[in-house]
Amino acid sequence: xxxxxxxxxxxxxxxxxxxxxxxxxxxxxxxxxxxxxxxxxxxxxxxxxxxxxxxxxxxxxxxxxxxxxxxxxxxxxxxxxxxxxxxxxxxxxxxxxxxxxxxxxxxxxxxxxxxxxxxxxxxxxxxxxxxxxxxxxxxxxxxxxxxxxxxxxxxxxxxxxxxxxxxxxxxxxxxxxxxxxxxxxxxxxxxxxxxxxxxxxxxxxxxxxxxxxxxxxxxxxxxxxxxxxxxxxxxxxxxxxxxxxxxxxxxxxxxxxxxxxxxxxxxxxxxxxxxxxxxxxxxxxxxxx
Amino acid sequence: xxxxxxxxxxxxxxxxxxxxxxxxxxxxxxxxxxxxxxxxxxxxxxxxxxxxxxxxxxxxxxxxxxxxxxxxxxxxxxxxxxxxxxxxxxxxxxxxxxxxxxxxxxxxxxxxxxxxxxxxxxxxxxxxxxxxxxxxxxxxxxxxxxxxxxxxxxxxxxxxxxxxxxxxxxxxxxxxxxxxxxxxxxxxxxxxxxxxxxxxxxxxxxxxxxxxxxxxxxxxxxxxxxxxxxxxxxxxxxxxxxxxxxxxxxxxxxxxxxxxxxxxxxxxxxxxxxxxxxxxxxxxxxxxxxxxxxxxxxxxxxxxxxxxxxxxxxxxxxxxxxxxxxxxx
Numbered sequence: 130x131x132x133x134x135x136x137x138x139x140x141x142x143x144x145x146x147x148x149x150x151x152x153x154x155x156x157x158x159x160x161x162x163x164x165x166x167x168x169x170x171x172x173x174x175x176x177x178x179x180x181x182x183x184x185x186x187x188x189x190x191x192x193x194x195x196x197x198x199x200x201x202x203x204x205x206x207x208x209x210x211x212x213x214x215x216x217x218x219x220x221x222x223x224x225x226x227x228x229x230x231x232x233x234x235x236x237x238x239x240x241x242x243x244x245x246x247x248x249x250x251x252x253x254x255x256x257x258x259x260x261x262x263x264x265x266x267x268x269x270x271x272x273x274x275x276x277x278x279x280x281x282x283x284x285x286x287x288x289x290x291x292x293x294x295x296x297x298x299x300x301x302x303x304x305x306x307x308x309x310x311x312x313x314x315x316x317x318x319x320x321x322x323x324x325x326x327x328x329x330x331x332x333x334x335x336x337x338x339x340x341x342x343x344x345x346x347x348x349x350x351x352x353x354x355x356x357x358x359x360x361x362x363x364x365x366x367x368x369x370x371x372x373x374x375x376x377x378x379x380x381x382x383x384x385x386x387x388x389x390x391x392x393x394x395x396x397x398x399x400x401x402x403x404x405x406x407x408x409x410x411x412x413x414x415x416x417x418x
Numbered sequence: 419x420x421x422x423x424x425x426x427x428x429x430x431x432x433x434x435x436x437x438x439x440x441x442x443x444x445x446x447x448x449x450x451x452x453x454x455x456x457x458x459x460x461x462x463x464x465x466x467x468x469x470x471x472x473x474x475x476x477x478x479x480x481x482x483x484x485x486x487x488x489x490x491x492x493x494x495x496x497x498x499x500x501x502x503x504x505x506x507x508x509x510x511x512x513x514x515x516x517x518x519x520x521x522x523x524x525x526x527x528x529x530x531x532x533x534x535x536x537x538x539x540x541x542x543x544x545x546x547x548x549x550x551x552x553x554x555x556x557x558x559x560x561x562x563x564x565x566x567x568x569x570x571x572x573x574x575x576x577x578x579x580x581x582x583x584x585x586x587x588x589x590x591x592x593x594x595x596x597x598x599x600x601x602x603x604x605x606x607x608x609x610x611x612x613x614x615x616x617x618x619x620x621x622x623x624x625x626x627x628x629x630x631x632x633x634x635x636x637x638x639x640x641x642x643x644x645x646x647x648x649x650x651x652x653x654x655x656x657x658x659x660x661x662x663x664x665x666x667x668x669x670x671x672x673x674x675x676x677x678x679x680x681x682x683x684x685x686x687x688x689x690x691x692x693x694x695x696x697x698x699x700x701x702x703x704x705x706x707x708x709x710x711x712x713x714x715x716x717x718x719x720x721x722x723x724x725x726x727x728x729x730x731x732x733x734x735x736x737x738x739x740x741x742x743x744x745x746x747x
Contacts, residue, residue: 160731162552167731168638188730192640243726244552307446309470309479309672313642317729329679338658338671340479369729371644372469373448 134182134233137269138205141231142177145203151229155193156205157186162244168193180205182269185246187238189213189363191319194223203229203266207238209253211262212361212396213319218264219402222322225264232262234270241368253364253377256282263397283385289378301346307372308345314366314376315352320359327351353379358387358403361396419601423579426597428458433595434505438541441475442507443468452506461508466551467721471650472509473520476536480671483532483657487665500535505592507543512556512719514544514568516650519719521568522712523653532670541592546574550611555720555735559616563608574605581605619741620716623706627698631745635737636697638730643674645700645724645732651708651717654680675699701737 142154158169158179166186169179170193182205190204191213206214211232217223237254240247249255260273281287289297315321328336328348336344360380367376387393391404422430434440435456443450443465450465452472482498524533547554547563556562566572570589573580582598583605584590646652656673659666673680676697681690690696708717718734725733 161725161733161736162731165731170634170637193638243731304447307449307451307470309643309647311643311647311674312677313640313644313729316640316642325679329677331679334658337660337669338656338673339660339669340671365729369640369642369644371648371727372451 132269132271134270135180138182138231138233139177139180141267141269142171142180142203143174145229146171146174146177151201151203153197153200153202154180154205154231155190155197155202156180156231157182157188157190160185160243164244164246165241182233184236184239184250185241187241187251187365187368189317189319189365191217192317192365194228195319195322198223199227201227201229203231205231205233206262206265207233207235208260208262209235209257209361209363210319211264212394213363215264215396215399216320216359216361216403217322218399219396220406225399230262230265230267232265232268234262234268234272235260236270236273251364251368252285253362258282259397264399283381285378286382286385289382301349302342304374305342305345305349308340308349308374309372310340310345310348311371313369313371314349314374317365317369318352318356319363319365320356320361321352349374349376349379353383356380357383358391358393358405359395360384419604420582420598421576421579421601421603422573422582422596422598427573427580430593430596431458431461431507434592437503439502439504440507441472441504443509452509463508465508466549467510467513467547467723469723469727470648471513471516471721471723472506473513473517473650473653475504475506476517476540477520477524477533477653477655477672480669481532483668483670485665485667498532500532500539503539503541504536505541505543508545509542509569510547510721511544511563511565511567511569511572512547512554512561512721513650514542515556515561515565516568516719516721517542518568519651519708519712519715519717520653522715523708541570541588542568543571543573543589543592544569546572546605547608548575548606549609551722551726553722553725553733553735554611555614555722557611557720558614559716559718559720561719563611564605576603576606578603614735614739615742616716616738619705619738620709620714622741623702626741626745626747627702629745629747631740632698633692633694635740636694636732639676639693639697639732640730641676641678641693641696642729643676644727644729646674646676647672648723648727650719650721650723651704675703697732701734 145151154171156169157166159181160167168188171177189210191210194204218225237250240249240251336347364377393404395403440455441452442455442461444453444460445462449469450462451470452468452475485496487494524530550563566585570586572583584593654673655670657670659668682688704717709715
């Protein structure tokens, strides 16, 4: 018999709120369109009935853990979201002991937009091979059977890589032309937490304010570099983009490179930091003697 | 009333393209956006609405105000030339009404010169919304799917072509040469939208500024700029100089009250340091500050782009509903 994930989450939330173990539950509730989900912040046990979980729960709630750091809180986290939580723990952005993780054995989320629930899994879920949470204090849902993918998860990157440099530049310029620098991609990302983003800095004015292709290119490339080996593939950046820029291609390319060169996938182990965010005194950088 | 067949309309548009820059909704990578067109075939006739509102055609995301360049040691001042007559075809009545609201802000004393120059060169040919989508609420906030405010011409698609209604003298002049035919038929009525009352909202706002409601309502906000950038009535901008060798260009670009640093002042103090304060600014500007300055008109046209595109489903219609019911003080 399949368990009811919503009921499991509500029950656990009621228990840890009532006992005082946490003061805040960050989970999902039904959105105003009546069919999709949105983040929920629950502080009283009598409100836990608002919490839901289904295949429309797309948001990576690890994002909110950062602004509530220091509080004892619980986060409802799908498998990939728990990778994000692990990265935040590695990078000292949240405190593990104060963060109760309600992990979810994730069946994958479907494509959603306001008022619309698609019948297809999001692409990131189609290529997902790790449905169980990596860090948790409680797990909801039945384990999801891991099946061999049958195709290369980086196939989309390889198609792009096969193009010439000119074609790739044209590809990205075509997409960045419609970017409006709204920063939804950055702000939806749990791994983007700088208090002042380099592209918004005024003094020094590194990038400037123009909403034009060169500045947009710089922004997206800097963000991709900063996420290399840290991006956990939740793809909330691409889902949040109002003009549909395929940001996942850039992030997947960097993930693939880090995986190939360092055998590293971010957020699987809270003890092991991202290769590009770590320095060891004895490491060979390939420069100097 | 006059009607124009689809073929005649295409001929008219093609003719316009010889004299004007024509902007229309086109399909770009799965989304509808206003872009210059060189053939009526490029127009997305069955579009719902553009993701980015057509305000970008009069108030561009980035525009040059002037450049200063040293030539033989002498600074030369140059203003950009804005002289292209433009026709925007196919905009929705909500977005035209929004442009009328931008006019109130930019064209009142002191007049914003670049905006005024562009605006004077633009003729707006709107299309009636035949199938407004679920979250739209223009009829709840003073508009209509076939409203004419801000437009020069309104066209409504019927079975035998487009019903043509000139709204201004400028619109009438633009239609010279169009193969219009008289008809006894009347344009189809747009389907009704669910209506909720927004009356009295402005008056309620001063008393609930400090309500704990706001923090709760926007707790999920991620401080992106989608709601403001996609809002057809938002018009905030930033101005900065860009230096390139011996040349300096002063640029004006879209800015947003949702950005964390938008209100930061010299010395580092930020009067809107929280996302609650920032989102409240977004709402209060539309529903209180703008009406206070411009004759009680609420600066929201119900296009619902902010509702549809918010990554975390902050829904302005819910806020209106909650305000009507009364907020905790």
